[in-house]
Amino acid sequence: MDELESEIRTDYRTGYYSVIVPGREHRPVELEMEDEGAKNLKDCPFERDTVDRKNLEIMHVNEPWTSMVIRNKFPELNGSTPLEYGKGFFSYISGYGYNEVLIETPDHFEKFEDMDIKKSLEWINTLIEREEDLYSRNYIKHVMVFKNYGASGGASIGHSHTQIIAWPETLGIQELELQKMRDYRKENNTCLYEDAVKKESERILFETDSVAAIAPYGSRFAGESMILPKRHVNYLMELNEQEKEDLVEGLKTIIRTNVKMFGRQSYNFVIHESKTEEEYHMHIEIYPRLSNLAGIELGQSVFVNTTVPEEYAKKFRETKLSV
Ligand SMILES: [Zn+2]
Ligand SMILES: [Zn+2]
Known part of the structure; x- marks a missing residue:
């Protein structure tokens, strides 16, 4: 080296x-x-x-x-x-x-x-x-x-x-996600993320004609969410004008609402996308940093989430109305 x-x-x-x-x-x-x-x-x-x-x-x-x-x-x-x-x-x-x-x-x-x-x-x-x-x-x-x-x-x-x-390579979580999307397609002949938008009704934060925001069922972090185009889009360059607008405005709404719900907090968001893999459905994940990683997370990669995603979603919908 x-x-x-x-x-x-x-x-x-x-x-x-x-x-x-x-x-x-x-x-x-x-x-x-x-x-x-x-x-x-x-x-x-x-x-x-x-x-x-x-x-x-x-x-x-x-x-x-x-x-x-x-x-x-x-x-x-x-x-x-x-x-x-x-x-x-x-x-x-x-x-x-x-x-x-x-x-x-x-x-x-x-x-x-x-x-x-x-x-x-x-x-x-x-x-x-x-x-x-x-x-x-x-x-x-x-x-x-x-x-x-x-x-x-x-x-x-x-x-x-x-x-x-x-x-130089697609690594880590993106690689895992891609495998999940492929396996799901093989079994169901549909897109995992498009089905998630249909199935996650209880945990939908909001939606427009072109995008949906969800607190995923198995979220790792308190207040975790994702926003995605409803259409099968692999990466940013494929978004149409309406999707771009709805995505950026939706992302800002999530951050603003999280500030209202949790107070000013550190956060990360990550755009998950792939230019090379047609199966990949792009999405943006948002993680408010409300707790530190501890022994269970570090030692076992099993995450302890003390906010039930459906309760976060419910409170988000109530709070968002008044933003
Ligand atoms: Zn898709
Ligand atoms: Zn400056």
């Missing part, structure tokens, strides 16, 4: 993957809570003048600087090509890939869920533009988009941003 290159290692005990990243000790100090970011405005690396001054590599900019994509200074994946696959007892893939950050707004204090529809559509269209570019590169099989918000969500910078990571 090169001293500065990362590596995707398979844990021989479980088959789980870990990205081993050297040299991350220089990462910015984690914030206590996102609002503390206000104190750090002067040092914020996502202000336009800082981006210019530090000569950060700009991948895309929506003029006049309404949002911008830069290369992540602290990448998880930075290995060199050609890809290397280590087989045998210690198996690994070289940590090749791209890490980018979409700075959603020039306003240090504006929150994702408070952006207007125009900005939200710019957000999703910018992601699509970046995905198109990243998927066109050699060795890239999966582009992952996610947001970390707040210290417990793993955010190290308060200024609203989304992360994009382009991977």
Whole structure:
């Protein structure tokens, strides 16, 4: 392993993957809570003048600087090509890939869920533009988009941003989900996620003609939800205009309603999608970070969820009405 290159290692005990990243000790100090970011405005690396001054590599900019994509200074994946696959007892893939950050707004204090529809559509269209570019590169099989918000969500910078990571393989939960979708199709000849929209009635948070939001039956986390297009769509680029609008507005509604229900909390959302697998039904998962992982979760990968998903859904529907 090169001293500065990362590596995707398979844990021989479980088959789980870990990205081993050297040299991350220089990462910015984690914030206590996102609002503390206000104190750090002067040092914020996502202000336009800082981006210019530090000569950060700009991948895309929506003029006049309404949002911008830069290369992540602290990448998880930075290995060199050609890809290397280590087989045998210690198996690994070289940590090749791209890490980018979409700075959603020039306003240090504006929150994702408070952006207007125009900005939200710019957000999703910018992601699509970046995905198109990243998927066109050699060795890239999966582009992952996610947001970390707040210290417990793993955010190290308060200024609203989304992360994009382009991977050399489809790994982990996405791989498991794909297998589930395939098995379900084989048995039922229908799409698992489309059937979920029909069967989850008790746990539907809301729906429009084109999208549905659900608190899934077996949710791992309190207040976990997902929002998905009703039509079978593999990845962002295939969404039509109505689906894009309903997805971004729905995502904001979920975050806003969660804040109303649980108070200001850290959260993550992750866009699950696949360009290469036709069976894959894209969806966005949202996890409010209301508790820490403890022994049962870490030791057994069995999650303890103290909020019954159908009760969360019921309360969500009542709360949403008054948002
Ligand atoms: Zn800022
Ligand atoms: Zn489907």
